[in-house]
Each structure stands twice: as C-alpha cells, then as structure tokens.
Amino acid sequence: MDKIILNGKIATMVSKYISWAEAIAIKDKKIAKVGTNEEVLDLKSDNTEIIDLKGKTVLPGFNDSHMHLLSYGYSCRAVNLNGTESIDGIVERIKDFIKDKNIKKGKWIVGRGWNDDYFKDEKTFPTRYDLDRVSTEHPIAIIRACGHIQIANSKALELAGITKDTPQIEGGKFDLDENREPTGIFREKAIELLTSQIPEPTVEDIKEMLLEGIEDANSCGITSIQTDDFEAIPGNNFHNILKAYRELEEEGKLSLRIYEQCLLPSMDRINSFLNSGYRTGWGNEYFRIGPLKLLGDGSLGARTAALTQPYADCPDTRGIPVFTQEEIDELVEVAHNNDMQVAVHCIGDKAMYMTFEAIEKALNKSPREDHRHGIVHCQITDEYLLNKFKELNAVAYIQPIFLDYDWKIVKDRVGEKLEKTSYNWKTLLDSGVHIACGSDAPVESFNVLNGIYEAVTRKDLKGNPEGGWMPEQKLTVEEAVYGFTKAGAYTSFEEDIKGSIEEGKLADIVVLSKNIFEIPEDEIKNIEVEMTIFDGEIVYEK
Incomplete structure (x- = not known):
C-alpha cells in the first residue's frame, strides 16, 4: 500500500x-x-x-457543483470591492488600488464585489460620474457581486464607443439618463459591449489564475468542481481556456477534478465547439467536458432575474430573459441531439418556465432516459415548477450560501406568496429530485462548511433569523454533506468513480x-x- x-x-x-x-x-x-x-x-x-x-472526521473530497474557477482567479487580480458600504467607499478603494499598484494611465482597472443592498445610505448603483471621480484617464469597469450589472466610467465608454446613439443589445441593456446619455450602467448581455474592449489574458495568465483558485479550493477541502469558465475573462476564447487546463494537467498541477460547464450562448459558439469534437464526457478523470451552460436570466439582487409577474418592490420591471423562447429551444435541442448535457442558469420563475419548456420539447422529439439536464440556482419557484423538476427528472443545482443574503430580500422582491414556494430544497429532495450543492464562487465564498451550515440552519453566518428562514425547508446534515459529495458526482455522471x-x-x-x-x-x-x-x-x- x-x-x-x-x-x-x-x-x-x-x-x-x-x-x-x-x-x-x-x-x-x-x-x-x-x-x-x-x-x-x-x-x-x-x-x-x-x-x-x-x-478526526473524514469525508469524501468536497464537490462544488457550480462555480466559476477562472472568474475567481481573475477577480483575485481585480479591485476587491466586497464589503464596501457606499459609493464613496468604492471610489476610495479603487483610488488606493491604482496608487498601491502604480497602474499607468490608460491601463484598464477592473473591480468586483460591490452590492448596493449593503450600502448604509442610499442603495443605488454607482454611475460613470462616480467612477470619473477616481480617474478619467484609466478606463474603469466594476461588476456587481452577482455578476449581472457592470458600471463603466467615461474613459471606458469612450474606448468601447458607447454613446446615446449606440443601439441597445437584445438580452441586456445599458441605462440612459434624462438627456439620453449613457449613465455607465450595463445589464446582462450589454456587459459584453465593455468586456470586449478589455485586453485578453494569455494562456500563461489563465494558468496562473486557475492555480490560485485551485490552491484556495483545496484549502476548503474541495477536490472536484463543476465550473463555468468560457466567458469568465475578456476574449471569451474557449480554445485558450481548454489549452490552459490541458497544460496544467500535463504538468501535474491539477489538484482539482474539473467538469467544465460550457457557456456557449449562441448557435455560432456551440456549433464551433461541437465541430471541434467536444461532447459531454470528453476528457478524463482530471478534466472533462460537462454540459452546455446557458444563462437564462440575471440575478434577484439586481432585479434582472426574469419573473412572470412584476417585481413587488419595482413594478416597472419583470427582469431580463436573456433568450427568446425560440432561441433557447434551438440551443437546448442542438445540445441534446449532440449528446450534450444541459445546465441553465435560472433564478426567476419566468426563466425556469422557458427552460423547462425547451427541455421538454427536446425530450419529446428525442427521448433520453438518463439525460441529467438541470437548472442552476432554481431559486424563485411555484408549485408547478417544483413538480416539473420531478416530472422531467431534472437536476437542481443549489447554492445554500445564497441564503446569507437572499433571505433578507426575497419577500421584498417577489412578494409573500411566491416567497413561500421559493428556495424549497427540502420539498425538492423529498419528492425524489437530485439536488447537488455548490457556491457560485466568486459570487459567494466556496467555503463548503459555510454552505452546509446555511443548508442545515437556514440562517446567515451571523445567526439570523432566529430559528431559520422557512425552517421547514432545512436539510439534515447528512443530506447537505451528500449534496456536496456523492450528489455532485452524480451530476457529472461520475458517481461510479468518486463522491x-x-x-x-x-x-x-x-x-x-x-x-x-x-x-x-x-x-x-x-x-x-x-x-x-x-x-x-x-x-x-x-
């Protein structure tokens, strides 16, 4: 031995x-x-x-069923805006970053982690004019903690060529003020208008970012991850990302088993990928191609999650569906017919209705018993959607750590009735639905013990609310640990070799x-x- x-x-x-x-x-x-x-x-x-x-107690290595490893590594190089409590705090932190790093004029400054719901005073998004207080000579782009809102300063808008005459982009938008001038606020797909201007990292840069994330994940007991990387960095070059992973494997530096959730949100992208010979299961026990990943909508915090009804606290919006029904039908069908698993980001109930419709259409045309298609996040659900998981044998990828923030805003966002049927993990589990637990890092920390704690207590890390939020939906410790081990292996068709x-x-x-x-x-x-x-x-x- x-x-x-x-x-x-x-x-x-x-x-x-x-x-x-x-x-x-x-x-x-x-x-x-x-x-x-x-x-x-x-x-x-x-x-x-x-x-x-x-x-000491021993468990199987933890499996994070949904995160963004490359995005985590990329964010480690950016301005860390977690914990900022005001727009002024954001401005000062970026100024300090530029000074400490001695960043030359004209170089891009990227930041991540701010959350307006944590601001002590007015809970509003920053604008271009706030970031102009930092610099008008550095292009600056800062992304909200959820990843679905980005703010640009005037220099970034100039480099991206964004003016009041720029056409809006389907599946997203950039905000305009009363004079029809861009405010610097970009939502969902419109974010691409900015990131397309930021210099693309090299393969060596990508490897360094991945290694930083791998080391931190190992320190949390994680040995397997299911990660969405293909559009994590400027350039969206999945060939370079795959090359970086292959080189790390050949160099013996992969101490995580990678199941790539392949974000390919257009027919051109998915056809290029399929024509390169990739399918779910391609690879080996160190790096394997997973599902087609799609973003169906945005986030609850940013009010871009797509709802069937208007937001309770903002009746003029129902969020932003990223695709039309026809578009998501086509993408899901092509993936399904080409032996690809499908995993779709759905936070709002509208996005979930659309996704289940697309999956059901694909299965009716080409039945497949063990497809393991699933919904990532699956937060705002009603009785119909909860039942649909079991009916279609769909996987639910949940992130228990989301409760740390979300329990405070759900009722305000969607109302009391829809709140009661949302984040219903115990209901799903008891009905026989496969639930796999993850973190969505860097949106939240990938500390697995914190995730298990929140799944079991339904409390945030400060111990609130007393008794837990909707305590009838608590998981047992055994169920939560299973969700971070064997259940994750199931979602990657690897329960026979790990978990x-x-x-x-x-x-x-x-x-x-x-x-x-x-x-x-x-x-x-x-x-x-x-x-x-x-x-x-x-x-x-x-």
Missing part, C-alpha cells in the same frame, strides 16, 4: 444514511480498502506511509477538525479543514 489512514471517524457517504469506518488504504491513487484499523493494517508494507488521524469512500474509487478525501454529524448545527460553520487529499496525496494541510 502507498498510504494507510488510521484512527479516523470515516463517513463513507455511500448513501444519505451514514455508514462508518476506521481506516483507509490507498494504492495507485485509488482507495484499495475501507474497514477497521486491523483490517487495513494487514495490508501495510515496508514503504507504506501511515497517517494517524487521532479520531464516496469506497474500494476502487479515487482517493480524494477531506479531514475535518470536528465531527460534523455530532456537534450542534450552529457550530458547523466553525469547523476547519485539517487536510485535503487528492489522488492519494496531501494537497493541503492546516
């Missing part, structure tokens, strides 16, 4: 009902034996490395500081990752 792990409290996660073991033997990057200390020690050889866990601690499976393991199944639920967020093992090797140790 290469390695033996002893004296652990090992939750195998073979099913949602916990079974326990004491020891694991690892050989050739796989789990060779799971059992008692005595059973596993019988396999020891002279060269076997022994790890004594001294009673649980079983003989013959990949040796991806996380060691926790406390037994997550025995401590009070409010303490889950305080658990620390002690060690992360990937391919049988330690890739993180506290």
